[in-house]
Amino acid sequence: MAPPETVEVDGDRVACDGGGADGHPRVFLSLRAGGSTVCPYCGRRFVRRPD
Numbered sequence: 001m002a003p004p005e006t007v008e009v010d011g012d013r014v015a016c017d018g019g020g021a022d023g024h025p026r027v028f029l030s031l032r033a034g035g036s037t038v039c040p041y042c043g044r045r046f047v048r049r050p051d
Contacts (some may be wrong), residue, residue, distance in 0.1 A: 004006045004043035029048075 005016075012031055016039040018024040024041040031037050031048040038045050 004038075004045060006045045006047060008047050008049055014046045016042065016044055016046070018044075 017026040034050045036047040
């Protein structure tokens, strides 16, 4: 199994649905400037670019 993906984003809120046919319920996650968060379902990590 491949390690979870890391995605760089510009906003302070991101949605994750796991992608593809084997996804999960859509969740909305908040980020602070320069911060990161991890999806509780799939482990995908979202990193916010600094302002």
